Amino acid sequence: MESTQEDFLKIISNYQGIIHKVNLIYFKTTADKDDNFQEILLQLWRSFPSLKDKTKIGSWIYAVAINTSISKIRKDSRLIFTDSIPETEPMEDDTDNFESDINHQKLIEALHKLNEIDRSIMLLYLEDLDYNQIAEIIGITSTNVGVRINRSKKQLKKYLK
């Protein structure tokens, strides 16, 4: 039990970025993100004993994180999505960085406008997963993944204009 907990902690420590990124595309407030992080952790802990292929830890975390987030976002009607760009920490006086950050925030806002499934597909795409890996996590064909990515890119382009 102790070693299982240690192994689990090591994995979460190395891969926590995945959970944070999934949270970022589904939730806007820190409270919701923290809440969902805990819920994802709980579901990962429960399914950890059934994790057989240790080479696919990333895919396992993505699948659990997306399923948990979709479940939460759908059942939790108290979630209020604000249209404003979230406040960010004060930054150094660097115009290039500032502009890129504003654009990054706009991209996140634009991602929030996609439906839940396309949002998750785009996250996996932006995280450099190939079409086959995305298809495996979502459960659709890689051709379908390609079609959806192209469609979402067009939508994002429209939102970002």
Added chain:
Amino acid sequence: MENNNLKNLWKSGINEDIRFYSEPKLNNMVIKCSRKSIQKLHPRLILRTIIILIITFLVWKLVSENEGIIPIIFGFILISILVGSLILMEWSTRKMIKYSYDIPVKDWIKNRICEIERSIRLQKKYDVLIHIIALALSTCTYVMYIYILKITFDLIAFIVALFIILSCVLALRMAAKKNYKKALRSLQQLYNQIEP
């Protein structure tokens, strides 16, 4: 927008957006998770213990006291209903443990839709039985109550208690049905996003 631009834009600010948790904080969260995992089973454990206690009491009462054929038949019926509900509860718990999030999104949504549809079907099928079980449970509890406190049977109090319990069960079941239907609609919408 070019593909690389979109990816570059995503990566340009992602580290500023994420607050990575320290290892001690993650450790605390993992400990909480393992505890929470156990705690979620507790309400069922309490209900299971109550049902087992009532069954034991009824069996003991049936064996130790000879009160004629009608109380014996009544006792047997109550015990059978309670044992049946206990088995159903164990079966649903096993099902819940099997239920996992680490499958593809499409399969997960499909599984959940099937589960909810089956629950709605079961609810319709066993609607009357659930109310009978609720009545049986409250009757047993009342019998235990008057037996332990050694008070006389009061028919009006008994009817009022049954009425209150039945109303509560009915209200809870209506709320549950509404929630199930809402969840089903929402999951079907999600599934349509994958398979339009």
